[in-house]
Amino acid sequence: MTVLAVAEHRRGELREESLELLTVGRQLADALDSELHAAVVSGDVDQYAEDLNREGVDAIHTVDHGEEFNHDVYTQTIEQLVGAADATMVLTPNSVNGLDWAPALAQRLDWPLVTDAVDMDVSDGLTVTRELYGGKVEGAVEVDSDHAVLTVRGGEWPAAGGTGSATVEPFEPDIDEAAIGSTVTGFQEVGAGDVDITESDVLVAVGRGIEEEENLDIIEELADAMGATVAASRPIVDNGWLPKDRQVGQSGKNVSPDVYLAIGISGAVQHVAGMNGSETIIAVNDDPSAPIFDVADYGIVDDLFEVVPELTEQFSG
Amino acid sequence: MKILVTVSESVDVDDDFEVSEMAIDERYLTYDLNEWDDYAIEEAVQIGEEIDDVEVVTVTIGPERTEEVIRQALAKGADRAVRVWDDALEEASVLDPATKARLVAAVAREEEPDLVLTGVQSGDYSFGATGVALAAEMDYEWAAVVNNLDLDAEAGVASVHRELEGGVEELSDVELPAVLTIQTGINDPRYASLRGIRQAQSKPLDVKTLGDVGVDADDLRLSLSLSSLYEPETEGEATLLEGGPDETAGELAELLRERGVDA
Numbered sequence: 001m002t003v004l005a006v007a008e009h010r011r012g013e014l015r016e017e018s019l020e021l022l023t024v025g026r027q028l029a030d031a032l033d034s035e036l037h038a039a040v041v042s043g044d045v046d047q048y049a050e051d052l053n054r055e056g057v058d059a060i061h062t063v064d065h066g067e068e069f070n071h072d073v074y075t076q077t078i079e080q081l082v083g084a085a086d087a088t089m090v091l092t093p094n095s096v097n098g099l100d101w102a103p104a105l106a107q108r109l110d111w112p113l114v115t116d117a118v119d120m121d122v123s124d125g126l127t128v129t130r131e132l133y134g135g136k137v138e139g140a141v142e143v144d145s146d147h148a149v150l151t152v153r154g155g156e157w158p159a160a161g162g163t164g165s166a167t168v169e170p171f172e173p174d175i176d177e178a179a180i181g182s183t184v185t186g187f188q189e190v191g192a193g194d195v196d197i198t199e200s201d202v203l204v205a206v207g208r209g210i211e212e213e214e215n216l217d218i219i220e221e222l223a224d225a226m227g228a229t230v231a232a233s234r235p236i237v238d239n240g241w242l243p244k245d246r247q248v249g250q251s252g253k254n255v256s257p258d259v260y261l262a263i264g265i266s267g268a269v270q271h272v273a274g275m276n277g278s279e280t281i282i283a284v285n286d287d288p289s290a291p292i293f294d295v296a297d298y299g300i301v302d303d304l305f306e307v308v309p310e311l312t313e314q315f316s317g
Numbered sequence: 318m319k320i321l322v323t324v325s326e327s328v329d330v331d332d333d334f335e336v337s338e339m340a341i342d343e344r345y346l347t348y349d350l351n352e353w354d355d356y357a358i359e360e361a362v363q364i365g366e367e368i369d370d371v372e373v374v375t376v377t378i379g380p381e382r383t384e385e386v387i388r389q390a391l392a393k394g395a396d397r398a399v400r401v402w403d404d405a406l407e408e409a410s411v412l413d414p415a416t417k418a419r420l421v422a423a424v425a426r427e428e429e430p431d432l433v434l435t436g437v438q439s440g441d442y443s444f445g446a447t448g449v450a451l452a453a454e455m456d457y458e459w460a461a462v463v464n465n466l467d468l469d470a471e472a473g474v475a476s477v478h479r480e481l482e483g484g485v486e487e488l489s490d491v492e493l494p495a496v497l498t499i500q501t502g503i504n505d506p507r508y509a510s511l512r513g514i515r516q517a518q519s520k521p522l523d524v525k526t527l528g529d530v531g532v533d534a535d536d537l538r539l540s541l542s543l544s545s546l547y548e549p550e551t552e553g554e555a556t557l558l559e560g561g562p563d564e565t566a567g568e569l570a571e572l573l574r575e576r577g578v579d580a
């Protein structure tokens with residue numbers, strides 16, 4: 001039996017989460033008395049295989065087919081590889097692309113799927129820990145099967161290290177080209193604006209707690225007083241209140257300033273992914289159970305409309 | 318052309334709440350239209366405004382309570398709604414994406430839509446998986462996390478942008494019929510007008526049981542169940558500043574100055 005970890009790469013780079021998969025995959029394999037196999041599909045698979053050859057990996061399957069991710073190719077390939085490698089568990093990152101193929105694989109195999117795993121246990125059947133309700137609660141989800149497709153949250157397990165002695169085995173799937181109904185035609189980078197928030201030492205980030213566009217004034221005033229730059233969570237940008245280049249998070253910018261002041265931001269995982277490398281994180285939020293307080297160094301549990309003007313005054317005075 | 322939109326609820330948990338018996342008591346919960354589904358509805362309604370003969374049908378797997386958000390979808394311009402529920406589902410602690418996909422697919426097989434729009438993720442479990450699972454179940458093409466859609470109904474192709482991590486978008490052409498999972502920001506969802514709200518009351522909302530959609534309750538393979546639910550232990554050591562706003566702001570200002578913050 002094997003645990004199969006399917007790596008992710010984009011535009012020539014293996015993504016860091018792929019190496020984290022190997023750590024959780026090894027833990028699972030040990031507990032299940034299985035081998036750990038990695039698989040990498042498309043692109044420069046030999047180079048990727050070299051990167052994936054870390055301690056604890058027993059075999060690496062390389063699938064030399066096309067350059068970039070295509071969900072039809074991935075789904076067909078991994079379905080066949082599961083059979084060939086006698087896999088009982090498939091792991092892949094809980095990324096935008098992971099979520100574009102793993103659910104289809106699970107459906108085809110008729111295996112249960114659990115996405116966004118933050119912890120796992122197999123001592124008494126598979127139990128996966130995941131967050132619910134925007135991270136306010138956590139739950140253990142029991143999987144009623146010996147098989148599962150799991151997508152793994154980034155940053156929860158360390159990257160596997162060392163040099164492995166995995167065998168590298170090319171795998172040639174039988175791809176039904178007629179069943180490929182989507183074609184990647186290109187990539188596009190979100191345009192840069194006049195401000196680069198990644199360059200700023202101090203960021204004042206505003207979230208949906210600000211309620212109305214005109215209330216952004218108090219945030220601008222605070223940022224001015226502090227000599228800081230204004231950043232935002234996604235809803236502020238979705239609403240068109242601030243340009244896209246101010247968005248912090250998974251689909252925005254990755255920032256690591258000296259000070260990150262989060263105002264009226266709940267701390268959803270996709271937001272935190274873009275700012276948890278900040279030196280000092282301070283949160284102002286009137287909900288004491290908001291997950292932002294889990295990553296904050298300092299917090300004020302209070303109404304932002306009370307705290308922000310006071311703080312501005314402190315700096316203007 | 319027919320567009321099917323999956324509609325679900327978001328669940329907002331009160332600032333102060335308790336977890337008991339593996340659930341959060343109803344009195345701490347507020348339900349609303351799932352944010353991602355709101356964008357999916359808007360996208361469907363806009364397509365209907367641009368091309369002729371588009372019918373927008375919503376489908377929801379949920380108890381009677383969900384009719385509130387279904388009516389919101391109708392008020393925003395969907396033409397009719399289907400809601401599937403059954404006592405057999407009431408007992409499930411987790412409605413997993415595969416089950417939801419199978420039930421939506423049972424409706425979709427009857428409706429035969431050209432396009433299915435779902436949200437990227439639901440507001441309770443946030444699996445982020447139901448749309449793609451549905452596509453596999455239906456043998457439709459698909460694209461996940463779509464933040465731009467250009468539909469060529471004649472040619473049967475949806476040209477989409479898929480929003481990847483780190484400000485990169487993938488441009489793809491997807492053959493219809495297809496399921497697209499819609500990301501926030503793709504459009505500017507409308508508020509329902511008073512007229513829309515009034516009209517929604519008389520739009521068809523069909524309620525179906527498992528039997529009605531041809532699914533045998535014994536065939537429900539609910540493979541996930543909740544074995545515990547709890548408030549996460551805080552990993553960080555956030556120091557909470559205490560006092561009134563003047564005190565906390567004062568303390569914070571001092572703290573910031575220590576870190577070199579000054580205009």
Ligand SMILES: Cc1cc2nc3c(=O)[nH]c(=O)nc-3n(C[C@H](O)[C@H](O)[C@H](O)COP(=O)(O)OP(=O)(O)OC[C@H]3O[C@@H](n4cnc5c(N)ncnc54)[C@H](O)[C@@H]3O)c2cc1C
Nearest residue numbers: 207208209233234249250251252264265266271286287304
């Ligand atoms: C694929 C994908 C990618 C995503 N990418 C990103 C991303 O890059 N960046 C991002 O930010 N999000 C991203 N999201 C969205 C993310 O899941 C959340 O929806 C979003 O981060 C929530 O923003 P928020 O915290 O501002 O809003 P909410 O979650 O609504 O939080 C608002 C907070 O304000 C507080 N509040 C309200 N009123 C007050 C008051 N008067 N005083 C003080 N506090 C108050 C509330 O308690 C609450 O905690 C992504 C989601 C998906 C699915």
Ligand SMILES: Nc1ncnc2c1ncn2[C@@H]1O[C@H](COP(=O)(O)O)[C@@H](O)[C@H]1O
Nearest residue numbers: 323325378436438439443444445446447
């Ligand atoms: N109970 C449900 N009824 C109808 N559609 C749903 C339901 N749950 C989820 N969906 C749809 O699937 C999307 C993704 O949900 P999930 O996979 O649970 O994160 C949501 O945005 C909805 O469009």
